[in-house]
Amino acid sequence: MIDREILKNIPEKPGVYIFKRDKEYVYIGKSKNLKKRLNSHFSFKEEKSRLIVEESNKLETIIVKNEKESLLLEATLIYKYKPKYNVMLKESEPYPYIRISSDVFPYVEVTxxxxxxxxxxxxxxxxxxxxxxxxxxQKILNFRTCKKNIEKIKKPCLNYYLKTCVAPCVDENKNFKMYGEIIKRLEEVLSGDYEYIRNFIEAKMYHHAKMLDFENAAKYRDVLLAFNNIMINQGIVLRDKRNVDYIVFKDNMFLVLKVRSGVLTSKLLYEASLTFEEFIYQFYYGMKSDLPNKIVVSKQINLNFDVPIIVCREEDDKYLLEIALENLTEHIKSINFSKDILIKMKEILNLKKIPFRIEGTDISHRNGRFTVASLIVFENGYPKKDEYRRYKLGDILDDFESIRIFIRKRYTKHRPPDLFFVDGGKGQVNAAIGEFNKMNIDIDVVGIAKEEEVIVTKNKSFKLDPTDVVLRTLIFVRDETHRVANSFSGKLKNNEYKVSKLDSIKGIGPKRKKQLLMKFGTLKNIKSASLEELEEIVGKTIALRIKEEL
Known part of the structure; x- marks a missing residue:
């Protein structure tokens, strides 16, 4: 516990304070007046303050010039260190970002x-x-996506020959200024300048057509069609090319619609007990979300931020805010509905606790080979796909033994959930219960026998009405375990078949096999490729051999 005497040296200035226990971050806060705010923590007016002070043995402060700087720094530090007692902005699902690395010649990835x-x-x-x-x-700007150390690369990869990368890894192409221009242009496009891409592709297409180079003109036409289809499939395309974020909030839920170059690119949901001001700083600076030209909200917000925050006035703004609010309202309803189902599930299945976290598994194999177990996770009634896992179990024909092996693999390292679901009937449920008992884990286990959708627990088997929400929820969990397990087992089998078929062709070693798979993706695509396309990769002799043997 920190001695209160430390407050004598705290200044009455704006800044950020950090409670730590050795190297662990316990709590990070900000204040216009550090001394006054920290005094309130040490007064133990709230239980949370008492816990923060008692669990910490170190207090650090960072003085800033104004409150805006303290908000920015607090948001950045909270997201980076994820302290135990801070309220974190919680995504309804893990959203993808495009990242440009900080290398001298940056690579680009989806993460x-x-x-x-x-x-x-x-x-x-x-x-x-x-x-x-x-x-x-990448087809237009030719930036690199490989993550290799450029200094260790001796020759370019296939992307260079496919003209989708300028290959800054090759000495003669190590033009920092040229590659810097490519990355600068990419940043502008990702910030919302989608029109540049359209104009660039169209200019290339018309140039090649004018030169009677119809093959390349057709190539750019296809790229333009692909780009336009991607944008149209996002659902909403506005008349102008605005870069705006629309934000609505209610009951500790925040919804953001991101519009870039007039295209709705994202609908994002977050949950946290934060003020709007705290949300804005955590979302844009803590979570590193790109800034729009303006933020539109439904009611007046007085906040000194880096871009204007305005109340909607235009019809398009009102339309998008209505969509945002409707989506947020429906999401809040669905959350409450899910909790009601979980409470009902506890009662019907006679569980020890409300199953806020459910983990489930299904065993899949191909005639005793490629045996795998899926691990799916539901939290508060919603699938958490970022926590899904797939376990290789070897070549096992016995489903009961497979379940026992999976449980040992999973729960010797991970905390058990509120409810464990297994796809199967009494035999599968008993196998799971037996293994949990051996591990001294007290947990409820439930399964569904496929034939008649019979629910099986430790003490009984019974049927529910086909329309019952508890049964429908368990079936959804079952189907998800089944889908994940089957797709993984099938993928293992296909991978072995794909490798063995290519390896059996004389003249194809690891290098050529990799080149073929990078170019065509699957064995089916290699089989259907033209002789000329194959010749570009492996030469005429081996291309003919591939055609003969596949």
């Missing part, structure tokens, strides 16, 4: 984590949209 240096753009709602968007941008 859900924001723990590395570099510039981040986003967040985006849909990872598929984000990847397709970046793929089109």
């Amino acid at each position: 859900r984590n924001r723990d590395k240096d570099g510039k981040y753009f986003g967040p985006y709602t849909n990872v598929k949209f984000t990847r397709l968007f970046l793929e089109v941008l």
Whole structure:
């Protein structure tokens, strides 16, 4: 515990204060007057303050010039160190970002984590949209996406020959100024200048058509169509090219609609007991979200921020705010509905506690080979796909033994959930209960027998009405465990088949196999590729051999 005497040396100035226990961050706060704020913590007016002071053995302060700087610094430090007693902005799901690394010749990637240096753009709602968007941008701007150390690369990869990367890894291409211009242009596009991409592609397309180079003109036409389709599929495209964020908030929930170059790129949901001011700083600076030209809200907010925060006046602004508010309202309703279902589940299944966290598994194999277990996670009634896992179990035909192996693998390292779900009937449920008992883990286990959707627990088996919300929820959990397990087992089998088929062709070693898979992606695509396309990668002799043997 920190001695109150330390407050004698605290100045009456704005700044950020940090409670620590050795190297662990306990709490980070900010204040216009550090001395006054810290005195209130040591007065133990709130239970939280008492816990913070008692658990800490070190207090640090950072003085800043004004309150705005303290908000910015607090948000950045909270997100970086995630202190035990701070309220964190919680995403409804892990959203993807586009990151430009801080290397001398930066690489670009799609990531859900924001723990590395570099510039981040986003967040985006849909990872598929984000990847397709970046793929089109790479074809136009030719930046690198590989994460290798450039100094250790002796020759360029396939992307250079496909003309999607300028290969700054090659000595003769190490032009810092040229590559810097590429990254600068990428940053401008990711900040909302989508029109540049359209204009660039169209100019290239018309140039090649004018030169009667119809092959390359067609290539740029296809890129333009792909880009336009990506934008249209996002749902809303406005008449102008605005870069605006629309924010609504209610009941500790915040919803952000991000519009870039007139296109709705993201619908983002966050939960936290924060003021609007705290949310703004955590979202844009703590979470490294890119800034728009302005932020539109439904009611007047007096906040000195880096971009204007205005009340909506235009019809398009009102329309988007209405969409945002409707989505937020429906989300809040669905959360309450989910909690009601979980309470009902506890009663019907006679559980020890409300199953706020459910983990489930299904075993899948291919005739006793490629046996895998899925691990899916539901929290507060919603799937947490970032916590899904897949476990390789070897070649095992016995489902009961597979369940026992999975439980040992998972729960010797991880805390058990409120409820464990297993896809199967009495045998599978008993196998799980037996293994948990061996590990001295007291946990409720439930399963569903597929044939008649019979619910199985430790003490009974019973059926519910097909429309019952508890049954529908358990079926949804079951189907998710089944989907994840089957797709993974099938992928393992396909990977082995793909490798063995290519390896059996004379003249194809690891290097050529990698080149073929990088170019065509799958064995099916290699099989359907033209002879000319294969010749570009492996030469005429081996291309003919591939055609013959596949």
